[in-house]
Amino acid sequence: MLKKIECIIQPFKLEDVKEALRKIAVDGMTVTEVKGCGKQRGYTQKYSPEAPIRLLPKVKMEIVTDEEKVEEIVQTIQSLARTNQIGAGKIFIIPVEDVMRVRTKERGRIAID
Amino acid sequence: MTEEKKNTNAWQVALQQLDEIAKRINLEPWIHKKLRRPKRELTVSIPIKMDDGSVEVFTGYRVQHNITLGPAKGGIRYSPDVTLDEIRALAMLMTWKCAVAGIPYGGAKGGVICDPEKLSLGELERLTRRYTSEIIIMIGPEKDIPAPDINTNSQIMAWIMDTYSINKGYSVPGVVTGKPVVIGGSEGRQEATGRGVTFITLNTLKYLNQGIEDRKVVIQGFGKVGSVTAKLLHLEGAKIIGIGEIYGAIYNPKGLNPLEVDKYRRETGSILGYKDSEDITNKELLELNCDILIPAATEGQITEKNAPNIKARVLIEAANGPTTPSADKILESKGIFVVPDILTNAGGVIVSYFEWVQGIQGYFWSEREVNLKLRDIMDRAFHHVLELSLKEKVSMRTAALMLAVSRVAEATKIRGLYP
Numbered sequence: 125m126l127k128k129i130e131c132i133i134q135p136f137k138l139e140d141v142k143e144a145l146r147k148i149a150v151d152g153m154t155v156t157e158v159k160g161c162g163k164q165r166g167y168t169q170k171y172s173p174e175a176p177i178r179l180l181p182k183v184k185m186e187i188v189t190d191e192e193k194v195e196e197i198v199q200t201i202q203s204l205a206r207t208n209q210i211g212a213g214k215i216f217i218i219p220v221e222d223v224m225r226v227r228t229k230e231r232g233r234i235a236i237d
Numbered sequence: 238m239t240e241e242k243k244n245t246n247a248w249q250v251a252l253q254q255l256d257e258i259a260k261r262i263n264l265e266p267w268i269h270k271k272l273r274r275p276k277r278e279l280t281v282s283i284p285i286k287m288d289d290g291s292v293e294v295f296t297g298y299r300v301q302h303n304i305t306l307g308p309a310k311g312g313i314r315y316s317p318d319v320t321l322d323e324i325r326a327l328a329m330l331m332t333w334k335c336a337v338a339g340i341p342y343g344g345a346k347g348g349v350i351c352d353p354e355k356l357s358l359g360e361l362e363r364l365t366r367r368y369t370s371e372i373i374i375m376i377g378p379e380k381d382i383p384a385p386d387i388n389t390n391s392q393i394m395a396w397i398m399d400t401y402s403i404n405k406g407y408s409v410p411g412v413v414t415g416k417p418v419v420i421g422g423s424e425g426r427q428e429a430t431g432r433g434v435t436f437i438t439l440n441t442l443k444y445l446n447q448g449i450e451d452r453k454v455v456i457q458g459f460g461k462v463g464s465v466t467a468k469l470l471h472l473e474g475a476k477i478i479g480i481g482e483i484y485g486a487i488y489n490p491k492g493l494n495p496l497e498v499d500k501y502r503r504e505t506g507s508i509l510g511y512k513d514s515e516d517i518t519n520k521e522l523l524e525l526n527c528d529i530l531i532p533a534a535t536e537g538q539i540t541e542k543n544a545p546n547i548k549a550r551v552l553i554e555a556a557n558g559p560t561t562p563s564a565d566k567i568l569e570s571k572g573i574f575v576v577p578d579i580l581t582n583a584g585g586v587i588v589s590y591f592e593w594v595q596g597i598q599g600y601f602w603s604e605r606e607v608n609l610k611l612r613d614i615m616d617r618a619f620h621h622v623l624e625l626s627l628k629e630k631v632s633m634r635t636a637a638l639m640l641a642v643s644r645v646a647e648a649t650k651i652r653g654l655y656p
Contacts, residue, residue, distance in 0.1 A: 233616040234443040
């Protein structure tokens with residue numbers, strides 16, 4: 125089964141994560157600059173329940189991989205994206221039904237190999 | 238028994254193969270001993286009232302080789318050539334095939350010595366129902382699940398399901414697979430083996446760093462497996478330059494359209510004489526200049542006689558046992574990449590597994606879902622065999638058997654010996 129690993133991390137962690145993934149033979153990824161917030165609604169200092177939501181800049185990274193590699197990739201991302209502070213991010217693992225490589229029409233696992 | 242006779246005995250060949258693998262993987266002697274013997278064998282007499290009022294007594298077999306990983310699974314064949322040794326060998330082969338695919342089954346096989354061409358439809362039905370009754374003590378959804386094989390089809394599976402169900406007093410779709418969809422068959426079962434062969438071909442090309450586009454493919458056999466494989470590979474962009482059937486073969490270096498060939502065959506009863514093609518012999522077919530050769534007909538087609546002349550770089554064994562052991566050695570020395578039958582044609586038993594699962598759950602999947610799950614299992618099985626073959630520096634055939642025997646051995650060891 126193929127899975128998509130979608131993670132939201134701090135922008136300044138992108139380089140480290142990217143290079144670590146290359147070392148464990150992850151070659152394909154899509155990275156987007158995004159804005160978002162979590163439980164704190166964008167406030168990192170003091171708790172202000174009435175204030176409007178603030179969206180902070182983050183990076184979203186998407187990787188499609190075979191199920192057998194998911195744990196290794198997730199552990200790698202976690203260990204390098206951690207900041208010991210709130211706002212370090214989230215990692216989502218999502219089932220992928222099918223994939224097609226546009227150039228060759230290959231489907232499934234061989235489309236991402 | 239003379240040396241030659243001993244070599245052609247399918248059971249002796251299967252045992253020899255097991256012995257070689259046992260040595261390679263350092264199989265524990267007690268497990269090796271156990272695997273050399275089928276778990277259960279049943280020989281039955283099947284008395285049938287013929288249409289002319291006389292009574293004929295046929296002989297049938299059901300052999301369960303191993304049930305360590307789950308219920309036994311394997312086809313039933315009707316043929317005048319059926320022997321107990323052949324059924325034993327095929328039952329063992331099923332144990333390995335299910336183990337390579339990673340599905341929770343053991344191996345079995347059944348057969349009736351008869352010539353179905355000489356039987357009327359009524360006689361065939363009575364034969365099937367009586368044979369089912371005779372082996373009913375052995376079969377069942379949690380015990381042993383038969384399937385179609387040579388000369389048996391979805392109608393015969395329906396009769397087996399009905400006979401078993403009548404005996405139980407309720408419908409039991411999970412007792413047999415390869416049934417018509419209307420009584421609990423699976424979508425995509427008919428095309429499953431051919432579709433699996435296609436997945437294996439695509440995986441092989443991927444590993445060899447070649448695209449499928451315009452790859453020259455020759456397929457021997459245009460039946461349930463060959464015709465589906467030909468159509469699917471054609472749709473993927475391959476160039477099908479040669480197709481063979483029992484009466485001969487056709488060839489066009491620019492590529493044939495298998496969909497049109499199939500239409501032509503349905504109109505005329507043979508593929509020979511198809512427009513834009515040249516009629517050739519099956520011998521010439523196998524020796525054509527091509528990239529991929531797919532034997533999808535019967536066993537023993539590639540022998541030490543024609544193996545030296547084979548020009549394909551890749552051989553995908555869609556049929557059961559199309560390559561003789563001596564031919565196999567020649568192909569290996571020529572550097573031809575051979576994907577073995579137990580891996581290549583596992584698509585059929587995998588979708589049989591899906592059919593059984595769906596029957597037990599009473600919840601049926603769409604064809605798309607079946608095909609996606611089939612691809613998932615086939616891709617994974619291919620990669621496991623390939624990894625082992627690269628790691629141990631052995632052929633794909635040896636790797637597939639090593640993987641299968643070690644999986645069964647591991648389960649045997651962990652279950653332990655009773656009492």
